[in-house]
Amino acid sequence: MEITDKTAPLEAARKFIDKNFPDCDGALLAGSAVRGEATATSDLDIVVFDRSATGSYRESLIAFDWPIEVFVHNLTSYQAFFQSDAERARPSMPRMVYEGLVLRDTGIIDAIKQDARALLANGPQEWTAAAIRTKRYFLTDTLDDFIGCSDRAEGIFIAGTLAEGIAEFELRTHGRWIGASKWIVRSLKEYDKEFAARFVDAFDHYYRHGNKEKVIELADTVLQPHGGRLFEGFSMGKDKS
Missing domain, CATH: 1.20.120 (Four Helix Bundle (Hemerythrin (Met), subunit A))
Structure with a gap:
């Protein structure tokens, strides 16, 4: 992907966290930018963990030259999304967390990544x-x-x-x-x-x-x-x- 006129993905993601979630407990950059598969129309997928969040939400916006999709969770709400993804056999959130590049961590990311790793390794529930x-x-x-x-x-x-x-x-x-x-x-x-x-x-x-x-x-x-x-x-x- 040509990014000569754009802020580099990792730099943009860090600036986004510094500006919008300066007190969060953890944050990850995930998606195509991390896998090296970004295209001219790719966005940045950023997962945020913030104990002060009352629940989970998703928001789309443009910042630092990039379209950004941010997925915000507190320290427990992400578990329901892990479970839901496992039930439908499409592990979108666990995959983002497992692959995600750490932007910020107060010591909570490793345990969450371990949850994601275990879920992905176990695979979906066997069909009857x-x-x-x-x-x-x-x-x-x-x-x-x-x-x-x-x-x-x-x-x-x-x-x-x-x-x-x-x-x-x-x-x-x-x-x-x-x-x-x-x-x-x-x-x-x-x-x-x-x-x-x-x-x-x-x-x-x-x-x-x-x-x-x-x-x-x-x-x-x-x-x-x-x-x-x-x-x-x-x-x-x-x-x-």
């Missing part, structure tokens, strides 16, 4: 057999829509839903964290670079050429170890009495 069966059904349903679709405009958006479903199914059935948007591909690369490459190639091939074969093969590949496509016999909410 019932959950896998339900996901098989809905992934099959989307796949059938994709196969049968003859409208190019509709197919483009069905493919997007199918991509999310395939990624979620493959990652969750292997005990891995999932993601949304750009984090779909990032999560797949962390899991298996070869699978990620095949995933991207399949959908790129469809979007470029309209050929569905690679996407269909990919969907069947992730479904097969768990019984393949599922339609007949599936039910939800049926009274079994």
